[in-house]
Amino acid sequence: xxxxxxxxxxxxxxxxxxxxxxxxxxxxxxxxxxxxxxxxxxxxxxxxxxxxxxxxxxxxxxxxxxxxxxxxxxxxxxxxxxxxxxxxxxxxxxxxxxxxxxxxxxxxxxxxxxxxxxxxxxxxxxxxxxxxxxxxxxxxxxxxxxxxxxxxxxxxxxxxxxxxxxxxxxxxxxxxxxxxxxxxxxxxxxxxxxxxxxxxxxxxxxxxxxxxxxxxxxxxxxxxxxxxxxxxxxxxxxxxxxxxxxxxxxxxxxxxxxxxxxxxxxxxxxxxxxxxxxxxxxxxxxxxxxxxxxxxxxxxxxxxxxxxxxxxxxxxxxxxxxxxxxxxxxxxxxxxxxxxxxxxxxxxxxxxxxxxxxxxxxxxxxxxxxxxxxxxxxxxxxxxxxxxxxxxxxxxxxxxxxxxxxxxxxxx
Amino acid sequence: xxxxxxxxxxxxxxxxxxxxxxxxxxxxxxxxxxxxxxxxxxxxxxxxxxxxxxxxxxxxxxxxxxxxxxxxxxxxxxxxxxxxxxxxxxxxxxxxxxxxxxxxxxxxxxxxxxxxxxx
Amino acid sequence: xxxxxxxxxxxxxxxxxxxxxxxxxxxxxxxxxxxxxxxxxxxxxxxxxxxxxxxxxxxxxxxxxxxxxxxxxxxxxxxxxxxxxxxxxxxxxxxxxxxxxxxxxxxxxxxxxxxxxxxxxxxxxxxxxxxxxxxxxxxxxxxxxxxxxxxxxxxxxxxxxxxxxxxxxxxxxxxxxxxxxxxxxxxxxxxxxxxxxxxxxxxxxxxxxxxxxxxxxxxxxxxxxxxxxxxxxxxxxxxxxxxxxxx
Numbered sequence: 001x002x003x004x005x006x007x008x009x010x011x012x013x014x015x016x017x018x019x020x021x022x023x024x025x026x027x028x029x030x031x032x033x034x035x036x037x038x039x040x041x042x043x044x045x046x047x048x049x050x051x052x053x054x055x056x057x058x059x060x061x062x063x064x065x066x067x068x069x070x071x072x073x074x075x076x077x078x079x080x081x082x083x084x085x086x087x088x089x090x091x092x093x094x095x096x097x098x099x100x101x102x103x104x105x106x107x108x109x110x111x112x113x114x115x116x117x118x119x120x121x122x123x124x125x126x127x128x129x130x131x132x133x134x135x136x137x138x139x140x141x142x143x144x145x146x147x148x149x150x151x152x153x154x155x156x157x158x159x160x161x162x163x164x165x166x167x168x169x170x171x172x173x174x175x176x177x178x179x180x181x182x183x184x185x186x187x188x189x190x191x192x193x194x195x196x197x198x199x200x201x202x203x204x205x206x207x208x209x210x211x212x213x214x215x216x217x218x219x220x221x222x223x224x225x226x227x228x229x230x231x232x233x234x235x236x237x238x239x240x241x242x243x244x245x246x247x248x249x250x251x252x253x254x255x256x257x258x259x260x261x262x263x264x265x266x267x268x269x270x271x272x273x274x275x276x277x278x279x280x281x282x283x284x285x286x287x288x289x290x291x292x293x294x295x296x297x298x299x300x301x302x303x304x305x306x307x308x309x310x311x312x313x314x315x316x317x318x319x320x321x322x323x324x325x326x327x328x329x330x331x332x333x334x335x336x337x338x339x340x341x342x343x344x345x346x347x348x349x350x351x352x353x354x355x356x357x358x359x360x361x362x363x364x365x366x367x368x369x370x371x372x373x374x375x376x377x378x379x380x381x382x383x384x385x386x387x388x389x390x391x392x393x394x395x396x397x398x399x400x401x402x403x404x405x406x407x408x409x410x411x412x
Numbered sequence: 413x414x415x416x417x418x419x420x421x422x423x424x425x426x427x428x429x430x431x432x433x434x435x436x437x438x439x440x441x442x443x444x445x446x447x448x449x450x451x452x453x454x455x456x457x458x459x460x461x462x463x464x465x466x467x468x469x470x471x472x473x474x475x476x477x478x479x480x481x482x483x484x485x486x487x488x489x490x491x492x493x494x495x496x497x498x499x500x501x502x503x504x505x506x507x508x509x510x511x512x513x514x515x516x517x518x519x520x521x522x523x524x525x526x527x528x529x530x531x
Numbered sequence: 532x533x534x535x536x537x538x539x540x541x542x543x544x545x546x547x548x549x550x551x552x553x554x555x556x557x558x559x560x561x562x563x564x565x566x567x568x569x570x571x572x573x574x575x576x577x578x579x580x581x582x583x584x585x586x587x588x589x590x591x592x593x594x595x596x597x598x599x600x601x602x603x604x605x606x607x608x609x610x611x612x613x614x615x616x617x618x619x620x621x622x623x624x625x626x627x628x629x630x631x632x633x634x635x636x637x638x639x640x641x642x643x644x645x646x647x648x649x650x651x652x653x654x655x656x657x658x659x660x661x662x663x664x665x666x667x668x669x670x671x672x673x674x675x676x677x678x679x680x681x682x683x684x685x686x687x688x689x690x691x692x693x694x695x696x697x698x699x700x701x702x703x704x705x706x707x708x709x710x711x712x713x714x715x716x717x718x719x720x721x722x723x724x725x726x727x728x729x730x731x732x733x734x735x736x737x738x739x740x741x742x743x744x745x746x747x748x749x750x751x752x753x754x755x756x757x758x759x760x761x762x763x764x765x766x767x768x769x770x771x772x773x774x775x776x777x778x
Contacts, residue, residue, distance in 0.1 A: 010419040018426050064438045072451040078576065084431045091427035095420050115419040119693075122491065122599040129607025133579065136614055140572055144453035148467065152618060156473050159480040159611055166487040173494035179596075179693055240454050245438035249431060317530030320476070324528050328483065332512060335490060339497050339505055346498070414546055417590065468621035471726045477615040478722045482715050484608040488600055489708070492697030504701050507708065514712035518719035525723050 009108050010115075017114050021094050021263075024297070025256045026056040032255075032305045039309035060248070068244030071144070078141035083239075083246045086134030086253035090260060093127040096120055096181045097263045100273050100290035112273075112290065113181070120180040121173075124264055125166055128219065132158045134253065135228065139238035150237025153316065154221055154228030160323040161218040161225075167331035168212040171205050171338045172268050181267060189274035193352035194360075202269040204356050205338065206363030209269045211331045216261035218323065221254060222304055224311035225319055262300035263293075270296050321377075326370060334366070475527045479519070486515055547591050554587035571617050575610060582606045596692040 030045065030053055037044025046052040070076065100112035117123050132155050139151015176184045188199045202209040218225040228237040239250045266272060275292030277285050314322075338359075345355045489511065497504045522528060557580065564577040582605040589598035630638070700708055 011422060014419050014422040014426060018423065018430075022430075064434070065442055066438075067443045067445065068435075068439055069446070069450055071453060073453055075570075075572075078573070080435070084428075084435070087431040088424065088427045091430075092420070092424060095423050114423050115416060117416060117420075117595065119595045119599045122596070122603065126599045126602040126607065129603055132607070132611060133576075136611070137572075137576065140614075140618075142453075144455075145467075146454065152469055152473055152615075155611065155615075156476045159608075160476060162607075163480055163483040163487065166484065167490070170487060170490040170494050173491055174497065177495055177498065179491065179495065235454060244442055245435050249435065320528065320530050324476075324479070325523065332486075335494070336505070336509055336512065339494070339508070342498070343502060343505060414550055414590065416595075467618075469615075469618040471619055474612075474615050474619045475722065475726055477612040478719060481604075481608045481612050482719055484604055485711075485715060488604055489700075489711075492596070492693045493701060495694045496697035496701065499698070500701050507701055507705060510709060511712045514709070514716050518716040521720055522723050527723050527726070 006108070009110060013110055013112070014114050016112065017094060017097075017099060018091065020099055021091065021256065021259060024259045024294075024301075025252065026060075027053070028259055028301050028305075029056045029059075029251075029255050031301070032308065035302070035305045036309045039306075063245050063248040066244040068246055071142070071241050073143045074241065075141040075143055078137050079241075080246065082134050082138035082141055083242065083249035083253070085137070086131060087249050087256070089127050089130045089134065090253050090256045093124055093131075093260050094263065095127075096123050097260075097267055098181060098185060098273055099263075099293050101286055103286040112286075116180065116182045118180055120178070120182075121169055121184070121268065122179055125162075125169065129162055131253075131257070132162075134250075135238050138242070138250070142238070142241040144241050146235045146240045147238050150228055150234045150240065153234075154238060157221070157225065157227055157319060157323075158219055160320060161215040161327070164211050164323055164327035164331055165215040165219060167328060167335060168208040168215065169268065171208040171331070171335045172201055174335060174339050174342065175201055175205060181272075185267060185272040185274060188271040193356045198271055200269060200271045204359040204363070205269065205334070206360060207330055207334045207366045208338075209265075210367055211327045211334075212265055212269065214322070214327060216265060217304065217307060218319065220257040220261050220304075222258060223308040224314045226313060227316055227319060258301060258304050259297065262297045262304065265300060266293065266296040272296075322374075326374070330366065330370065337362070472527075472530065475522065479522060479527070482515060482518065486512065550587065551591045554584040554591065557581075557584040558588065571622050572614070575613050575617060578613070579606055579610045582610065594692050596696060 033055070034044040034046075034052065044052065045055040048054040048058050070079065095114040096117050098111070098113035098116070103110040103112060135158065136151050136155040139147045139149075139155075142148065142151075172184060173179060176187045178184060178187075184201075188201055190199055191197065193199070194203070197203060221228045228234075234240070239247055242250060271292075273289035273293035275288060277288040280288060341355070341359065344350075490508070493500075493504065493508050497508070500507075561577040561581040561584065565574045565581060568574045568577060583602060586598045586601035586606065589595075589601055
């Protein structure tokens with residue numbers, strides 16, 4: 001930032017980004033209820049505003065007037081702070097995500113990002129690593145069995161998948177050679193080495209992309225990895241004892257992390273706000289990056305919603321196995337393979353297009369092998385479970401426990 | 413350097429004001445009718461029995477946290493390496509492969525000993 | 532602290548001074564809180580705050596990469612491990628913090644030794660300008676500090692010092708780097724061996740853990756997080772592990 005820039009420029013940038021993500025989250029909650037409603041042959045909220053779009057706003061206002069119970073056994077300073085930590089950390093995570101390009105307004109240059117830090121992506125990782133405290137401390141401070149178990153369980157889940165994501169990001173750094181978000185976005189802009197395809201890192205780094213996406217679903221605690229609030233076992237998980245607006249803060253943090261995670265994956269792997277501007281005049285050309293970014297992020301948010309509607313909740317041991325024994329080794333090996341491949345191709349003068357094609361081929365093969373392995377493991381596990389005289393027979397939640405996804409039929 | 417972080421401070425203030433302000437407003441306008449049942453721990457309608465503080469958890473969670481720490485450090489070493497590996501060439505890649513390999517021994521050992529078995 | 536105080540305020544304008552003092556006060560205050568709070572989890576939260584403010588101090592020293600790594604590793608990973616250990620031992624209660632005389636004496640002796648070492652580092656021969664800044668540092672002008680932050684060590688677009696760090700780490704410090712891997716491996720294997728004594732054997736997993744909890748050994752297994760129903764049984768039960776350790 002130049003010293004001559006007036007203070008209101010960063011203030012306005014900050015407020016715009018803050019409002020953008022808050023609004024996006026509100027729309028996500030509405031969209032999720034509508035889409036999941038459709039998937040379950042219901043209608044979903046459709047009364048407030050056109051198509052029910054103001055439903056979230058009304059629900060939010062309603063929450064202000066709800067009783068905010070503080071149970072007598074809680075450990076109070078921490079009980080109150082925990083939900084705030086989640087929301088604040090969630091908002092701070094988006095600080096380095098550019099939601100658009102540059103805008104000239106009132107004679108001042110704006111960049112639609114809060115701060116393009118040199119440490120860039122590491123800021124995102126550091127802040128999302130602090131998110132675990134919200135979950136853990138809420139569970140602990142509630143001083144009650146279900147929240148405690150839910151809190152510990154989901155903390156373990158979050159840290160496991162955080163590693164997978166952190167290692168997947170390393171291969172982006174290998175390709176981009178920079179930590180800075182603007183460099184990473186710039187490196188993906190325009191058409192890529194393969195003619196007719198964009199230069200997105202999702203293409204040459206396909207396994208890292210898949211690891212990151214699976215990791216983000218688990219990190220956000222969303223179905224099918226929403227073990228934190230397995231209703232049949234843990235009531236509401238870590239936020240069982242919360243009510244009123246403090247519960248609302250957890251809801252906000254959870255839904256916001258869906259938007260934030262989508263925004264991050266779009267930025268790192270799908271080119272962020274870059275896209276064709278169709279030769280628009282300069283005065284309105286700034287709209288296009290915002291449009292592309294919103295479109296890509298919305299597509300990922302929609303993917304999250306579809307997952308929730310389509311997949312049953314997984315079991316805890318399979319969740320941990322997937323994170324530790326599949327995603328982390330794949331991400332780790334892929335970093336080294338990518339680095340070796342970059343060195344080989346730069347020394348050997350292989351053309352960028354050939355190089356990318358080969359990387360794509362290797363990536364697809366890796367993912368295909370993983371899927372096959374996963375299905376075999378699932379079959380073996382099911383066989384074990386069947387052979388073991390149905391261990392869930394005393395479990396009142398046996399119907400809530402999903403079987404392996406490959407033979408699961410989606411309930412109508 | 414610090415000027416770069418000024419907007420972050422602003423965002424922190426805005427987000428904190430939003431979060432704290434909402435909860436504060438809600439506690440002002442919301443009703444407050446406590447009763448002993450409402451204030452007790454939620455145990456699906458049963459009388460709360462548990463004395464939760466001091467409850468001890470399975471060591472498996474500790475094993476996960478330990479492995480998490482190891483891999484976090486590994487990832488943190490990967491980042492500066494990823495930025496300069498082009499300059500370092502094959503020597504740098506060899507170093508990192510050795511590093512990952514040594515930690516891989518720990519990882520395989522833990523898996524082999526059943527440290528990550530949950531079921 | 533004195534060193535930081537000497538370097539940081541002169542490094543930039545008043546903003547640096549303000550930021551430095553804010554983080555310094557938070558760091559010291561939370562550090563005192565860590566050792567004075569009775570509740571272990573409260574202490575751990577204060578330690579998180581302490582680590583975060585030390586991250587902030589790295590920032591005033593123009594080392595943004597180290598700052599973020601401080602948050603990521605210390606704030607995000609090491610403290611999570613601490614909290615899990617607290618949950619593993621079940622010491623998140625006020626009345627468990629009764630150290631006996633021998634422990635106290637050892638703690639005081641160890642603390643004094645550490646404090647002495649830190650003091651020696653600051654007043655001893657290691658804080659001369661040449662030793663802090665390296666022999667090649669240019670002589671400071673009037674009113675300047677010889678080496679104010681790391682900004683001169685790397686160029687502006689370096690990813691906040693990450694490339695500089697990478698170059699040194701993977702050329703000059705190759706052996707310490709690989710030794711770090713060995714150290715981490717040994718630590719993991721040690722943890723597995725200690726933990727495995729009883730808990731990780733499959734037959735303990737299901738029905739045996741009520742007995743195991745009653746046995747009250749340090750591998751306590753009151754809550755089996757892999758199974759909500761089983762865990763509820765233990766928590767709701769009389770929980771031997773929760774009552775026997777009070778005295």
